[in-house]
Amino acid sequence: MENNLLFSLAPWAVLLPVFGLLLNLVFGKRLGEKGIGLIASLATGLAFLVSVLLAIALSRHPEATVVPLADWITVGQLNLAWAFRVDTLSVTMMLAVTGVGTLIHVYATGYMHKDVRHQGDPGSYRRFFVYFNLFIVAMLLLVSANNYLMLFVGWEGVGLCSYLLIGFWFNKGAEGIGNARAAKKAFVVNRIGDFGLLIAIFLLFWNFGTLEFDGIFAAAAKAAPALVLVITLFMLLGVTGKSAQLPLYVWLPDAMAGPTPVSALIHAATMVTAGVYLIARSSPLYIQVPAAQMTVAWVGALTALFAATIAVGQYDIKKVLAYSTISQLGFMVAAVGMGAYVAGMFHLVTHAFFKALLFLAAGSVIMGMEHGEEQSAHGRAPGDAHSLDPQDMRNMGGLQGRMRTTFWVYLAGALALSGIAPLSGFFSKDEILAAAFRNMPVLFILLLAAAFLTAFYMGRQIFMVFFGKARSAAAEQAHESPPVITVPLIILAVLSVVGGALNLPGVHSLGHWLEGSLAHTPTVEFIAGVALLSLAVALAGLFLAWMVYGQRRMPFKDTDPLARSLGGLFTAVYNKWWVDELYQAVILRPYQQLSDLLARTVDMGWIDGTVNGLGSAARSFAGQLRRLENGYVRSYALTIFLGVVAIMAYLFFR
Amino acid sequence: MIPIDYFVGLSVLMFVVGIAGVLLRRNALVVFMSLELILNAANLLFVAFAAYYELLAGQLFVFFVMTVAAAEVAVGLALIVEIFRAKKSIDVDQMSSMKG
Numbered sequence: 001m002e003n004n005l006l007f008s009l010a011p012w013a014v015l016l017p018v019f020g021l022l023l024n025l026v027f028g029k030r031l032g033e034k035g036i037g038l039i040a041s042l043a044t045g046l047a048f049l050v051s052v053l054l055a056i057a058l059s060r061h062p063e064a065t066v067v068p069l070a071d072w073i074t075v076g077q078l079n080l081a082w083a084f085r086v087d088t089l090s091v092t093m094m095l096a097v098t099g100v101g102t103l104i105h106v107y108a109t110g111y112m113h114k115d116v117r118h119q120g121d122p123g124s125y126r127r128f129f130v131y132f133n134l135f136i137v138a139m140l141l142l143v144s145a146n147n148y149l150m151l152f153v154g155w156e157g158v159g160l161c162s163y164l165l166i167g168f169w170f171n172k173g174a175e176g177i178g179n180a181r182a183a184k185k186a187f188v189v190n191r192i193g194d195f196g197l198l199i200a201i202f203l204l205f206w207n208f209g210t211l212e213f214d215g216i217f218a219a220a221a222k223a224a225p226a227l228v229l230v231i232t233l234f235m236l237l238g239v240t241g242k243s244a245q246l247p248l249y250v251w252l253p254d255a256m257a258g259p260t261p262v263s264a265l266i267h268a269a270t271m272v273t274a275g276v277y278l279i280a281r282s283s284p285l286y287i288q289v290p291a292a293q294m295t296v297a298w299v300g301a302l303t304a305l306f307a308a309t310i311a312v313g314q315y316d317i318k319k320v321l322a323y324s325t326i327s328q329l330g331f332m333v334a335a336v337g338m339g340a341y342v343a344g345m346f347h348l349v350t351h352a353f354f355k356a357l358l359f360l361a362a363g364s365v366i367m368g369m370e371h372g373e374e375q376s377a378h379g380r381a382p383g384d385a386h387s388l389d390p391q392d393m394r395n396m397g398g399l400q401g402r403m404r405t406t407f408w409v410y411l412a413g414a415l416a417l418s419g420i421a422p423l424s425g426f427f428s429k430d431e432i433l434a435a436a437f438r439n440m441p442v443l444f445i446l447l448l449a450a451a452f453l454t455a456f457y458m459g460r461q462i463f464m465v466f467f468g469k470a471r472s473a474a475a476e477q478a479h480e481s482p483p484v485i486t487v488p489l490i491i492l493a494v495l496s497v498v499g500g501a502l503n504l505p506g507v508h509s510l511g512h513w514l515e516g517s518l519a520h521t522p523t524v525e526f527i528a529g530v531a532l533l534s535l536a537v538a539l540a541g542l543f544l545a546w547m548v549y550g551q552r553r554m555p556f557k558d559t560d561p562l563a564r565s566l567g568g569l570f571t572a573v574y575n576k577w578w579v580d581e582l583y584q585a586v587i588l589r590p591y592q593q594l595s596d597l598l599a600r601t602v603d604m605g606w607i608d609g610t611v612n613g614l615g616s617a618a619r620s621f622a623g624q625l626r627r628l629e630n631g632y633v634r635s636y637a638l639t640i641f642l643g644v645v646a647i648m649a650y651l652f653f654r
Numbered sequence: 655m656i657p658i659d660y661f662v663g664l665s666v667l668m669f670v671v672g673i674a675g676v677l678l679r680r681n682a683l684v685v686f687m688s689l690e691l692i693l694n695a696a697n698l699l700f701v702a703f704a705a706y707y708e709l710l711a712g713q714l715f716v717f718f719v720m721t722v723a724a725a726e727v728a729v730g731l732a733l734i735v736e737i738f739r740a741k742k743s744i745d746v747d748q749m750s751s752m753k754g
Contacts, residue, residue, distance in 0.1 A: 631753025633746045638677050 006057035010067040010084040013050040013094060014140045017043045021133035028126035037109030040129035044105045044136050048098035054091050062088060062516035066146050073149075077209060085146035085213065089517035092345060092510075093143035093277055096352045100269045101136050103488040107360050108132065108261035110484030114367055115259055119169055128168060128259070135161035139270050143277060147211040148201045151278070155197065155242065158271045163187040165262040166255045173257055182254035189251040193241015197278075200234035203227070217284040225289055232285050232292035235278065236299065243275025244326045245303045245333055250580060252326055256318040260363030263318060268325045268359050269352040276332040276348050280341045283518060287339065294440075297337030301436075301443040301450075304330030306577075308453035312460070312562070313573030316391045317362045320461050324417065325355055327450055331432050334443060340435035341518045342503070342511040347428035349510075350499040354416040354425055357492035361410040364481040364489065365465060366390050368403050372477030388474055393464040396475050400466040403478060405486045407466050409493035414462050416496040418455035419538040421531075424499030426538075430531045431503070435524045448537055455538040459545025460562075467550055505531075661702035668695035682734050682744040686727070693723050 020043025028036050064087035073080040084090075108128070116122045138157025145151035167183030174181075205211055207227060208219040220228055239245065244252035255267045266272070279286060279296060286293050304327045311323035328351050335344035369390035388395055400407040416423035419430070429451060436444035470476040480486070503510035505526030548561050563570040572578070668691050675688025697716045704712030738744050 629753055631750030633749065634677055634680070641673060641677065 003057045003061050006053050007065045007067055007086055009050050009053055010086050010144065011069045013047045013054070013098070013144065014084075014137055016046045016050065017133045017136040017140070019043060021130045021137065024126055024130050024133070028130070033109075033113060033122075033125050036126050036129050037105075037113075040133050041102060041105040041109060043133055044098055045102045047136060047140065048095070048102050051091060051094040051098050054086055055095060058086065058088055058091055058516070062513075064517060078205075080147055080149055080211060082150065083146040084144045086144070087517040088514050089277075089280060089345070090144050092349065092514065093273075094140060096349050097136065097139050097143065097270045100352045100356050100492070101139075101265060103491055104261050104265040104269070104356060104360065105129075105132060107264075107363075107485055107488040108259075110482055111261055111360075111363055111367065112259065114370075118370055119172065121169075124168070128165075131161055131164050131168070132261075132265070135165070135266060135271070139274075142274055146213060148204060148213075148216070149211050151281075152197065152201060155238075155274060155278075156194065158266070158274060159187065159190045159194065159242070162190070162255065162266050162271055165266060166258040168258055168262065179257040182251075182257040186251040186255050189248050190241045193238045193248055196234045196237025196241070198238075200231050200238065203231045203234065213281070220285055220288065228285055229289045229292050232282070232289055233295065235282060235285075236292065236296055239275030239278055239296075239333065240299060241275075242278075243272050243329045243333060245275070245299050245330060246306060249303060249307065249326045250583060253319055253322045253576070256316070256322050260318070260359060260366060263322070264356045264359035264363070267322065268355040272325065272329055273332065273348045273352070276329070276336055276344055279333070279336040280345055280518065283336070283339075283341055286336075293337050293339060295337070297334050297440060297443055300330045300332070300334030300337050301446040302330070303327070304334060304450040305446045305453070306330075308450040308457070309573050310576045311457040312453060313560075313570055313576075315393050315560075316389075317365060317393050317396070317461065317465065318359070318391055320393075320457055321355070321358055321362060324358075324454065324457065327454060328355065328417070330450070331429065331447065334447060335432040335435060338435050338439045338443070339522075340432065340439075340524050342508075342514050343428065343431035343435050343524050345514060346503045346510050347432055349502060350416070350424035350428040350496070353492055353499045354413045354423075354496035357409060357413040357489060357496050358417065360485075360489055360492065361406050361413060364406045364485050365396070365399060365403065365410075365478075367481055367485070368399065368406070368478035369396065369474050371479060372474035375477040376473035388472055390474065393461065395472040396465045396470075397468045398466070398470040399475060399478055403466075403480050405480060405489065409486075409489040410466065411462060412493040413496050414458040416499075418458050418542060419451055419534055420455075420542075421535055422500060424496050424502075426531075426535065427500035427503065427505070430526075430534050431505075431524050433534050434527045434530045437527060437530050438524070448534065451534055452537045452541045455541025456545050459542040460549050463545060463549035658702060658706050661698060665695045665698045665702070668692075668698065680745050680747050682737070682746050685746060686730055686734070690723065690727070693719055 020039050023039050024031070024036050031039070064085060067084040067086060069082040069084065071079075072082050112125055112128050116125050116128075135158060138154050138161055140154070142151055142154025142158060145154060163183050163186060166186050167180045170180040170183065171177075173179035201211065204216055207223065208216050210216060210219070237248075240248045252267060252272065256263050258267070286296070307323045307326035307330060311320050311327065314320045314323060328347070332344045332347050332351070335341075335347060373388055373390060412423070416425040419426045421427075433444060433447055433451070436447050501509075548565075552561070560570065563574075575581075672688045672691035672695060675691065676685050679685055679688065697719055700712040700716045700719070704710065734744055737749060741748055
């Protein structure tokens with residue numbers, strides 16, 4: 001009885017952020033920054049509370065419960081409702097989204113306070129938190145939906161928020177439209193993926209006559225394998241768009257144009273994991289077709305390695321993290337592709353902790369650098385053209401002494417990401433590697449190489465940013481961020497360190513928890529050899545980073561030591577393997593030429609010509625007719641008379 | 655007894671004169687008078703045939719026509735007076751400001 005009451009709270013997880021954003025939208029101007037931040041954080045925090053209550057209810061009653069809210073579409077046989085599916089999978093996602101989301105909201109109240117002043121537009125503070133709450137709403141809709149269409153609403157909603165927040169400073173960036181261009185790129189690339197998901201949903205409805213999860217999974221068990229294969233592959237296209245996998249990952253690095261809390265919340269911790277969630281949610285479909293599973297696993301593993309190589313050659317502190325995110329998403333996708341859904345979800349949660357932490361800490365570093373820049377540029381006009389990029393790691397160095405808290409939490413996040421035992425990343429990544437070792441040894445090697453590079457580029461980043469000597473005046477003047485920034489960082493750091501406890505080998509608490517919704521997945525057994533190997537690889541990566549970047553102090557504005565030893569290879573990864581240029585040449589330019597051709601000849605030539613021709617023909621004909629209306633009453637009378645005569649003649653002589 | 659042909663002939667004559675007056679004359683009053691001529695040509699035929707066939711319906715109809723004609727004249731003359739006030743002329747060709 002009490003449980004039913006708790007389950008019926010599910011819609012409030014979505015409604016509370018809705019109220020939050022409406023309050024800020026309507027009264028935000030009068031509330032001031034404190035009020036806006038409080039309302040937005042409180043709304044997300046209360047949604048987290050609701051998720052916790054749902055989790056408590058689920059721990060007593062682990063079966064999936066559907067909480068209907070309202071009818072939506074009722075046409076003939078089709079009956080779609082706004083209904084929330086409360087099961088262990090969705091609640092795990094809700095906890096991660098709202099939990100990490102709340103911390104990032106609190107952080108953002110402090111970060112955006114500075115950022116809106118740095119960008120010279122304090123009025124945008126409210127806009128930011130309205131978008132932020134809207135994102136939480138859409139994300140919760142996505143993960144708590146009970147049918148594919150509602151999921152799609154959330155899916156598009158998070159895409160919209162991503163677009164709005166990447167282009168938050170839409171008049172900034174290269175040539176004044178750089179950020180807007182990045183937002184547009186993210187939107188368009190995601191649209192390609194969404195097309196795939198939409199086709200998958202159409203096929204599901206066309207063949208099974210329903211969009212509800214349970215109905216589809218029951219019907220799909222009897223469906224032709226070829227059909228399920230097509231559906232799952234189209235769904236995979238959607239996943240590659242939203243979760244930034246090969247070949248559609250190109251938007252995520254550009255998405256770093258958004259403010260740092262956005263990168264942390266949307267482009268690291270939550271939205272980009274939606275694809276992993278989608279595959280886990282659709283696992284009954286994927287399990288039926290091994291070919292689709294294998295494709296997913298290959299896409300994930302290749303992405304993991306490919307993105308990791310690019311991350312090695314980046315100088316922008318956020319770009320490194322962006323490619324790292326793509327790489328880690330590759331790990332997750334590979335895991336769910338191999339059927340290791342628990343491992344994928346486990347890595348999703350721990351990654352949400354440590355990647356959010358890393359991004360937020362990077363934001364703290366950037367803020368420190370901007371502060372230092374303002375200090376050292378004293379005397380120059382404020383808002384002067386920035387001679388120095390506060391995100392370029394070559395300008396940093398030696399920050400560990402000046403930003404102690406940030407340094408320690410960054411270190412915790414970096415070690416967790418690198419997979420150093422006993423931090424959270426070690427356990428989750430190891431579970432994926434163990435699954436790969438069992439199922440697909442080739443992928444195991446790819447993923448192990450990616451893990452090595454992960455440790456290497458994180459070590460590189462740590463040594464470039466925090467060790468050695470300051471390489472710019474700004475880095476010398478950088479100072480620690482206020483507690484509103486550092487407290488969420490410390491909480492996230494603690495989570496990153498102990499997050500592995502969620503699913504310790506042998507205990508498998510997360511695995512047992514997810515059994516309620518992913519009953520058909522085997523638990524991945526711990527393999528000591530694989531664990532030791534992955535740990536050794538991670539340590540080797542960090543050691544190599546120390547050899548290259550830590551041992552010898554990197555002098556001011558020196559070229560990357562790696563560039564000298566790797567030569568052309570480094571140039572290639574620095575230029576991201578020229579993938580953007582390749583897309584530009586192979587897809588974008590022909591596409592633009594085709595649209596240009598269509599616009600000029602077909603649209604402006606044929607279609608406009610036909611329409612304009614019809615219009616001018618009617619006009620000239622009317623011009624001729626006009627002369628008949630000469631205004632002389634007598635001529636009208638004559639016309640009538642002649643008409644009467646004609647009619648009479650006809651009647652007479654017919 | 656005057657043969658019916660004479661009535662028909664006179665009526666046709668009146669009708670043609672009326673049509674010609676409407677189409678050819680420019681003075682609005684004359685146009686009006688010509689219109690009356692057309693109506694009366696029709697009236698004449700009505701009464702002539704009514705007498706010929708010894709039916710009352712035709713004679714009855716003439717009264718309707720005369721009533722309508724009277725009403726028409728009342729409206730028409732009022733219009734002509736207003737037009738004259740505005741244009742200082744009752745030439746129908748002057749009233750062509752509605753041309754296309």
